[in-house]
Amino acid sequence: MTLPTNPNPLPPAPASDRDVTLAGLLADVERRIADTLAAERDRWSSVDPRCGPFVDVVAALSTAKGKLLRPRFCLLGYLAVGGEAARLGSAVDAAAAVELLHSFALLRDDVLDDSPLRRGMTTAHEWHAADHRDRALRGEPRRYGEGVANLAADLAHVYADRLTRPLPEAARAVWDELRVEVTVGQYLDIAVAAEGVADPDLSRWIAICKSGRYTIQRPLQFGAALAGRPELAAAFAEYGTALGEAFQFRDDLIDAFGDSRETGKPAGLDLARFKMSYLLSLAVGRDERIRRLAAAPGGPAEALRMRELLVETGVAEEVEQRIARLVEDARRAVVDAPLVPRWRAELLDLTSLVAYRDR
Incomplete structure (x- = not known):
């Protein structure tokens, strides 16, 4: 039996920059991911029928029409520094790898947070725990899920890494740093929550490491390194650090004040579980009532009271003002950088989309 190892190749890249659109490239990224996972599903289903649904766990998250922010920034990193149209296939592979890595992070994050919903769907660990109970399987449902x-x-991570294998060494170095940072940031996130540490500086660093660099800075630098323009890494670092921090602060506000029907995930989960976001770290240092609530995390009633206090004490407004300053910092970082004007404009437009989104 011969097993397929690679999905069908992408069609040839456009002949000139005039033919290139970000929407078209993102569609190529989605197709690359879908083709990769479809080929893997067929491959492993021929070994055992259980394996197809296992690959589908990755596919369900990776093809669920998310925001595609990370592949968007990866592609813009390549295009904005003047990456060659003839090598856009490699940029699409890199962007697809970044999105598959995001699926890895979400699957793992949902387990660590014990979250029941993701993008409006039951999370993978919850679904498989329920399946275990429904079929009366051996063992403990939660551990199985x-x-x-x-x-x-892990499978999503392997597929992501496989897409980066042919890339130049400089691009792979950025890829490796991205993976290390998101893992260390995730560890510190759960460690600080478990210890109940309220340190705004540490919470800010965790947000930058776990989310900001991983979402914006490193994907931009990944694309630039792929194009052979590492000298623009500093401008992308300045832009990515500022906008990445704004991205995470908006996440904190969405968790505290968002509507789960709009966000597709539970609201108030970080507050109820004393997850030391920058928002909560600031608040704990500001008000004794918040400190008492945070010392003994409760349920929906306590989360609601925490939201009220975040507004009453002015912490929520302070974070909004900080987001506005960070957006301006990000814009300044690229407005005069030696970038292709068309793609610089996309980067400037994205600052508002990222910082003022509602989910």
Whole structure:
């Protein structure tokens, strides 16, 4: 039996920059991911029928029409520094790898947070725990569900890494740093929450490491390194650090004040579980009532009271003002950088989309 190892190649890249659109490239990224996972599903289903649904755990998250922010920034990093149209296939592979890595991170994050919803769907660990109970399988349902989700996360990580294998060494170095940072940031996130540490500086660093660099800075630098323009890494670092921080602060506000029907995930989860976001770290240092609530995390009633206090004490407004300053910092970082004007304009437009989104 011969097993396929690679999906069908992408069609040839456009002949000139005039033919290139970001929407078209993102569609190529989605197709690359879908083709990769479809080929893997067929491959492993021929070994055992259980394996197809296992690959589908990755596919369900990776093809669920998310925001595609990370592949968007990866592609813009390549295009904005003048990456060659003839090598856009490699840029699409890199962007697809970044999105598959995001699926890895979400699967793992949902287990760590014990979150029941993601993008409006039951999370993988919850679904498989329920399946275990429904079929009266042996063992403990929760451990089974979490095991399946963690293994699916590993599978997404392997597929992501495989897409980066042909890339130049300089691009692979950025890729490796991205993976290390998001893992260390995730560890510190759960460690600080478990210890109940309220340190705004540390929470800010975790937000930058776990989310900001991973979402914006490193994907931009990944694309620039692929194009052979590492000298623009500093401008992308300045832009990515500022906008990445704004991105995470908006996440904090969405968790605290968002509508789960709009966001597709539970609202108030970080507050109820004393997850030391920058928002909560600031608030704990500001008000004794918040400190008392945070010392003994409760349920929906306590989360609601925490939201009220975040507004009453002015912490929520302070974070909004900080987001506005960070957006201006990000814009200044690229407005005079030696970038292709068309793609610089896209980067400037994205600052508002990222910082003022509602989910």
